[in-house]
Each structure stands twice: as structure tokens, then as C-alpha cells.
Amino acid sequence: MQYVSTRGHSAAQSFSEILLGGLAPDGGLYLPAEYPRVSGAELDAWRALSYADLAFEVLKKFATDIPEADLKALARKTYSAGVYRNARAGDDTARITPLHALEFANGGELILQALSNGPTLAFKDIAMQLLGNLFEYALAKQDAELNIFGATSGDTGSAAEYAMRGKKGIRVFMLSPHRKMSAFQAAQMFSLQDQNIYNIAVEGVFDDCQDLVKAVSNDLEFKARQKIGTVNSINWARVVAQVVYYFRGYLGATTDNHQKVSFTVPSGNFGNICAGHVARMMGLPIDKLVVATNENDVLDEFFRTGVYRVRQSAETHHTTSPSMDISKASNFERFIYDLLDRDAARVRALFEKVQTHGGFDLSGGPGSDGDEFRRVAHYGFVSGKSVHADRVATIRDIHAKYGVTIDPHTADGVKVAREYVAPGVPMIVLETALPAKFNETIREALGRDAERPAGFENIEALPQRFDVMPADVGRMKAYIAGHTGL
Template sequence: MQYVSTRGHQRLGTFTDVLLSGLAPDGGLAMPEQIPTFSAAELERLRGLPYTELAYEVMRPFISDIPEDDLRGLLRQTYRAEVFGSEEITPLTALGDSGLYLLELSGGPSLAFKDMAMQFLGHAFEYVLERDDRRVNILGATSGDTGSAAEYAMLGKERVNVFMLSPHGRMSRFQQAQMYSLNEPNIFNIAIEGVFDDCQDLVKAVNADAEFKARYDIGAVNSINWGRVLAQAVYYFRAYFALGLPAGAEADFCVPSGNFGNVFAGYLAKAMGLPIGQLMVASNENSVLHEFFSGGVYHVWPAERVAQTSSPSMDIGKASNFERFLYLVAGGDAVQTAGWWAEVGAGRPVDLRGTVHWDAVAASGLRAGRSTHADRLATIRRVDTEFGRLIDPHTADGVLVGKRFQRPGVPMVCLETALPAKFGETVEEAVGRLPERPAQFEGIEDRPRRCEVLPNDVDALKGFIAGQLDIKRRG
């Protein structure tokens, strides 16, 4: 399988080439030349497979440059009960007889769904770097959970350094402590004076400097990384089969999403032939995606418009993976996609109303809804009262929107994004008590922190990265 850029049909190489590279040289994202599909009979063959075997069957068509036995070994290393807390890896739980289900994705080491892909990336990076005798310096941006998931996945990886940007003061206290309390020689936390979109733009700006990127071996683990999208597609298959539906019957999914990576993984699964009906995008007050799917116009919100909310991981005004979706909506037309993103870059909206592309969006099955702080509190309280289950505020966004768009007789699977312990203040506001947290995280907010605060300036960021790596080279 070869990969191309969403903006230029530039050949980017094979899976392991795009795994380490981040953005394409033209600023686009890596996409496979074609999306393999499963027939109905092939889907039935996948039903009942253990998670590692299912992951192999879903991911293998996209990964031609890792030998079969090695790929199976990487997946066995990644998806273990002792890492994710369950032999099922991603348990599916019914919320009573409501027709709503929770897909539990937060059993990993950072207590968030990002572990599902990031743990695979950690092992895959190590494998490729050892094979090719290389090193990589990961530059990433996080609105909350990607950072800790990436750092936990890369702990102790001798050939990897992680430089993780986060918006200064805009994550929960637990999220900040989970990242900043790590005292590891290959982990560098950087708080940027701005919002998440500023962090994301800085990552893209560094990647656009080809000379700096090559000199300092810059790679990426953000949701723009194709390896993350591919690994996340697996749990849609797992959830669908766990429902026990007759062959071909549809299921709907609701996904809390700000950067469009998690829900795009679901769209990839649907494009591969999984019988997904609706894919609901749940937004908070930062409703960029809701605006598009409701009205056909995609606006990038300026930083000053992005609100600080109680579901902070979705406080995003620019959805990076959305480009991949529009690329598929355009039928793989990279020229059209590049044109749309030129409009975005010039500060103009992408307006699809009245076009064949808007018809394609309508046919995609994607819909959107949004919620408020009051909605989140009420949903957390209702799920606790009715089903005896505490959920975090992002998952509450998903449950609220999922219930709103539920179809009679069709299961609605709501993706859990994090354990409530990561957002204790909001959960306590909703139900009057703090959620339990795993023993290893007791008192984490009081631990010493290591974090550099930098201005929203690409030269300051490059200087910090270069300085730290030069120190390590001399040492």
C-alpha cells in the first residue's frame, strides 16, 4: 500500500514512511491510495476474533512493509489485558434497556481513549527506529489527553524524544499534573501562551520548515498521524461485533470530537464496509463541526473565539483531520482539497452548500450535535442516577447527542473518551462527589512539575527544541 498527500497526490511512501513523517511536504495529510473493503462474508469471518487478531485483519491491508509475524507481534505487545485492564480490551456496556451503549476506551495507562492508538504507535516507532537505526524527535500538540497518552507510550524509548505543546492553563488540573509531573529524560512539556489551535499551528509551522525538520528528525504523533487513525478504526469493528447484530444490520455511533480524528476513524471503518448507519459528531460550545454538518459551511474559529469549557479536550476551533474527510468527499481529488485549504489558509470559509460535494456529505451518514456546560452536568447526573455509571464530561457530550439522534431499533454506541477521574471538579459539580481514581494517581496534583512556558512564537519553539537536543547530543 502506497500513501499520497491530500493536497497533491504526492507519493509519500509506505506505512512506515508516513508513520514517522507527520505532515506531507505540501502541508497535506497522508492518505492511502485506496481504501480496501470487506465483503459481507469477510466481515462474518472477523466476528468473534480476539482483539489482536481483529486488529491484524483490519490494519494489515494498509501495512505492506512490516512482515506479517512482526506486525502480529507488535499488536500482541500493544493490546494486552495488563495494559488495558480487560481481556476484551474495549468492553461494550449497555446503559440499561435504553438502546444506548458505552464503548469503554479508557482502560489504558493514561485513562483516555488516546491510549488505544498511542500504545501501538509507541511499539511501532520503536520497531521501525531499531530496524532502520534511526532516532526521532516527536513534536505534538494536545488539548488534554493526547499529551499524556503519547508520553506514557514513549516512556523509556531510547530512540525517541517527545516535545509536547499544550495550551497554558487550559487543561484540567489532573491532565496538567499527569503530563507535567513526569520526570523522564526524553519527555519535554511546553505550555504555550495561547489556545490549542495555536499549539497545533506551531507544530505545522515547524513541520513546514524542511531544513529544521530534517536536521532535528522531527516526527508527529498528533491525530494527523495515519497510524493513529488506523489503530482507532479497529474498535469500531470490535464494538459492532459485540452488539451481536444479524449480518448487515446497522449500528449508529456517537463520537465526542474536536479534531475529527476519532470520528474519522469511524468513517474509515464505514468506508471499509462496516455497516455503520449514522456517525454522530458531538461538540461542546466550540461547535465548528456542528456548524458545518448543520449548514454546509466550514469556518475556522480564531483563537479569541474558542471558549474554555468543562470538556476542554474539545476546545478546538480548527479540526485538523477534517481535511481527510473532505478529501474523500471530493472523491480523492487532491487539487480540489488543496483549493479548499487555500481558502481556509486565507481566512475564508469552505462553503459546500448547493454542490455535489454537499450531497456527498449528506450521503456520508455524518451528523452533528452540540451541548453546553449545563447539558453536561445534567447528563452526568442522569447517567449516574439511572444506570449507576459515572462518565466524564466529554463522554457526556456524546451520550447527550447520541440520545438526541437515536433511531428506533438501532443501537447507538457512544464512545467513552476518558475516565471521570481526569475531570473530578466537573463530575463533583454534577453529582456532589469526586469520582474514584486509580491508586497510582492519588495526589498527582501535588507532585513536582517540569514544564517550560513559551510564547506563541515558532522561533522561540525552534530555539527551545534545538537547545535541548544540542545539550543531549553533547552529553
């Protein structure tokens, strides 16, 4: 399996070669030169597998240069009862990402896929725990070090830091928007005292943090000298790890391979639902991929109109589903690459236009940049939007009817999913986090505090360690260099 850049960088790379690097040298994102296919016979054989062994079967199609025995050991180390609260030793088939049937609506079934059983109570753990083990494995092979530089809108940061804390040869520099996460999210990150963890609160929004990561990554000389890598979903290994739970969700919701399912995904940076796109391209029988946005509706606007129009920092709303407060969806470029029949020159031109003009238009109308929007339906994508009043009402409704408490981002997903439920096609909504991480909104919706798992009772009261900095590339580079000694 070889990988190519969405912007045409000519040198094909292996999985191990792109694992530690993040962006391609030309600023593009890596994708496989062609998607591996999964047969019906393979799906049948995978139904009885544990989550760890299913992960191995999916991963080995992409990481063909890692010995299979090593890859299986890494998967089993990652997806184990010691890491996931609901898993039991030797019986994790349905417990890493369990399915919970919620309701029948419009003649169809709505199912919640729980993805928040990991150490930081968010879906990001599913990929990040694997990434931490892959990084440690690869660095040990090379006797090398890695300085991870990433950005978070709330959950990626804590998942990365918990996955990388104490890992030999790894430092983590994590950017987050100052005072724009929930109190729980901030405490999860800033209370860590590990010496290889550096938290930087950036005066701005998530997009400013993400722009800093890209600017540093695009300085190839600095990136090489400082041994910079990334854990954001621009890292291909993150996306691959997330592909696995689409297969698990499908296999758990169906009894044979002739049935289709749909997935609704609360979306900000397009990484989570990009994994669903990859699964569909591999042959998983997915009907619709439903993009659910909050007030920051850049993706909803594109999937309704064909116009991709990023917002400036001042236009990006600070909402009660803060992990989706994103107006520049990094992984969107991977889908556009496929939508444009992998025409790297056009992809490069369109995303250069994003930088200079703030977006592009594929609607086919007068003055547009193309008419590829007509092909979006071929890939199964539809979308919808949820605002604060919607998510509060949805949290309240789901709790009243089913006794289940969901977090605000998952509520955005449920609200939009209900608009697309169809008879005979199970609709799986991907959970994003436990409600305890967003207690302020749960209290508003239900009039009481969200339940907290053991060990998180007083996390906000713990001492916190972080630095506040402006969104300045030069200052950020100096900070990294000053803490690595390189």
C-alpha cells in the same frame, strides 16, 4: 498499499515511509490510495478474535510492507493484560474496549463503548500505545532517532508521553495550552520526570499549539535536520489504530452482518470520528456517524449548514470538556478529500482559503465554493451540540438512572446521541476518558469526587516539570534545537 496526500503530492508512499513523518511534504494529510474492503466472511471470522488479533487483521490491510509475523507480535505486545487494566491474560476479547448497554430510548438501544482502560485513562491510549511500539520497531530497523513534536488539548499528550517514555531513540516535545487543561490532565503530563520528555505550556489555546506543530512540520529542512515526527492524529498510524475499535464495537453489538449500528463520537480535532469514516469506507455496516461538539461548534456548524468557519483564538471557548476546545479540526481535511471525490487541487484551494479567509462554504448557496454539502448524508454524518448545562445534567441523569459515572466529554456524546437513537439500530457512544480526569465537573454534577483508580490518588501533588513559552515559531524551533543537539 500505497498512500497519497490530500493536496496532491505525487510520490506514493508505503506505510513505513509515512509512519514517522506526519504531514506530507505539501502540507496535506496521508490517506490510502484506495480503502481496503472487508467482506462479510471476514467479519464473521473476526467475531471470536481477541482484540490484539482483530487489530492485526485490520492493520495488515494498511501496513502491507511490514512482515505479518512482526505486525502480529506488535499488536499482541500492545493489546495485552499488562497494559490494559480490565484485560486478563488469554481472555481480552471483550475487555480492552468493553460495551455497556445503558438504556432504551426512542425505541432504540444506547450503548457505551469503554475506551479508557489504558495507562492514562483515556481513549488516546488505544492508538498511542501501538504507535510507541511501531516507532520503536521502525527506528530499530533504521538505527535512527526521532524527535516527536506534538500538541495536546489534554489527553493526547499524556497518552503519547506514557507510550514513549523510555523508548530508545525517541524524545517527546509536547505542547499544551497553558492553564487550560484540568488539574488531573496537567499533573499526568507535567509530573513525568523522564529525561526524554519535554513539556511546553504555550500561552494561548490548543489551536495555537497545533499551528506551531504545523509550522515546524512545514519547514522541511528543519524537520529533516531535527528528525521531527508527530503523534497527533495527523499521523495516519494513529487513525488506523482507532479504526479497530469501531470493528470491535460493531461485532460486540450485533449477531450478524445484516444489522447496522451508529456511532456517536465527542469531536474536536476530527481524528476519532475520522477513524469511523475509514471503517465505514471499508464496508463496516455503519448507519450514522454522529459528531458531538461542545460550545466550540465549528464541526456542528458544517454538518448542519455546509459552512466551515474556523474561530480565532479569542473566539475559542475554554469549557468543562476541554479536550474538545478546538476550532481548527486537522483531520477534517481527510473527510473533505473524500467528499470532493479526491480532487486534491480543490482540497488544496479550500484549505488555503481557510488560511486566508478563515473557512469555506460548500452549501451551494450564492457565492459558495461548491455544493458538495448535499453529499454529506451519503457518508452518514450528522451532528449536534452540547453545552455546560447539558453535560452536567447528562452526568447527573446517567448516574441517577444507571449508577454509571461518565466524564464531561462522554456526556456531550450521550446528550447528542439521544437525539439520533433509532429503532433497530444500536447507538454506540465512544467513551473518551474516565471521570477522575475531570473531577471539578463531576463534583459539580454529583456533589462528590469521582473515583480514582489505584496509583492516581494524589497525582496533583507530585512535583511538576514544564516550561512556559509564547506561541512563537522561532522560539519553538530554538527550544527543540537546543535540546536535541542537532
